[in-house]
Amino acid sequence: MSVIDELTGELARLPGIGRKTALRLTFHLLKAPAEEAQRLSRAITAVRERVRACERCGNLTEQSPCAICTNTRREHGLVCVVEEASDIMAIERTGEYRGMYHVLGGRLSPLDGIGPAELNVRPLLERLKEGEVREVVLATNPSVEGEATALYLHKLIAPAGVRVTRIARGLPVGGDLEYADGVTIAEALNGRREL
Amino acid sequence: MSVIDELTGELARLPGIGRKTALRLTFHLLKAPAEEAQRLSRAITAVRERVRACERCGNLTEQSPCAICTNTRREHGLVCVVEEASDIMAIERTGEYRGMYHVLGGRLSPLDGIGPAELNVRPLLERLKEGEVREVVLATNPSVEGEATALYLHKLIAPAGVRVTRIARGLPVGGDLEYADGVTIAEALNGRREL
Numbered sequence: 494m495s496v497i498d499e500l501t502g503e504l505a506r507l508p509g510i511g512r513k514t515a516l517r518l519t520f521h522l523l524k525a526p527a528e529e530a531q532r533l534s535r536a537i538t539a540v541r542e543r544v545r546a547c548e549r550c551g552n553l554t555e556q557s558p559c560a561i562c563t564n565t566r567r568e569h570g571l572v573c574v575v576e577e578a579s580d581i582m583a584i585e586r587t588g589e590y591r592g593m594y595h596v597l598g599g600r601l602s603p604l605d606g607i608g609p610a611e612l613n614v615r616p617l618l619e620r621l622k623e624g625e626v627r628e629v630v631l632a633t634n635p636s637v638e639g640e641a642t643a644l645y646l647h648k649l650i651a652p653a654g655v656r657v658t659r660i661a662r663g664l665p666v667g668g669d670l671e672y673a674d675g676v677t678i679a680e681a682l683n684g685r686r687e688l
Numbered sequence: 689m690s691v692i693d694e695l696t697g698e699l700a701r702l703p704g705i706g707r708k709t710a711l712r713l714t715f716h717l718l719k720a721p722a723e724e725a726q727r728l729s730r731a732i733t734a735v736r737e738r739v740r741a742c743e744r745c746g747n748l749t750e751q752s753p754c755a756i757c758t759n760t761r762r763e764h765g766l767v768c769v770v771e772e773a774s775d776i777m778a779i780e781r782t783g784e785y786r787g788m789y790h791v792l793g794g795r796l797s798p799l800d801g802i803g804p805a806e807l808n809v810r811p812l813l814e815r816l817k818e819g820e821v822r823e824v825v826l827a828t829n830p831s832v833e834g835e836a837t838a839l840y841l842h843k844l845i846a847p848a849g850v851r852v853t854r855i856a857r858g859l860p861v862g863g864d865l866e867y868a869d870g871v872t873i874a875e876a877l878n879g880r881r882e883l
Binding site: 495496499500503504506509510514516517518519520521522524527529530531532533534535536537538539540541543544553565577578579582640641654 | 690691692694698699701702703704705709711712713714715716717718722724725726727728730732733734735736738739747750772773774777785849854
């Protein structure tokens, strides 16, 4: 197998990249300046060598504990529970949240063999025992599995006596009633608030 | 800048890959088995180290002259002129062509500052002087620049006394008259053939 086929094959393993796109990317990397290809190759190696999970929250970071956990200007009494570290990045991008995080590393999904034991739950409970946390925001995805995971965590956390909240479901901003699905509209109606 | 941002930035430089896709790919590479990320990183380096242009036809290859140029079972009297090496792969995939190739390395495009001097034309003329070639198929793209390039090459090659042909334009197989553009339909009519 030629190195061109090899690179195309490796690129085609990436999610959302088909055979044709992989071939286009291979030719791009062959024609691009040598440093550009080199930088990409090195960045892939570096990310695997230097990034790991924060020992405290599970965020992906180059130093553990991560910059969020060690930031004394953030609210340490507020913990947002997410499925994946990538969700942290999405929330941070809003600039609206100033609390801590906890990464589950997935969601309950019996069909995929993912039960409570596969999720990073125990460290969260340990953290609540420390007594500093006063609210846990459950920010798992608004999918069937994400909801089930939130319900499960709610039951588990309730005895600790902290406030447990769930992110709101409703119409996405810029969305359109006409095109929204029924379940979302129902949630938007149920979650209506006083103006 | 963190290594995550670095990798995302490098991925976002690839054609057709936006910021969001780049981030998704970065997280995929962080979660994938370490060997998968390593293989991709190495394949990028290997392709740049080992692939170069064939000294004879300009095809991308690991050994020069390339496997097509050195294949004695192919027709050496027939040369297909293409814009890029990636076009060779597209033609080879059909399994219908048994001749040689010549890569121009682009097409005439005055607006981008690409004139005849920027294209790999002289080696083609040298090759014709050797006397073995009896037909040149101009397979530049059926775009405005590709047509102009084909016309230019035709004038240049004609004095050498070899047959010069142009790939056919017409309706793509599986296409639909109703949705085809007028220029393509006109070409299909002009290029009609006896049944």
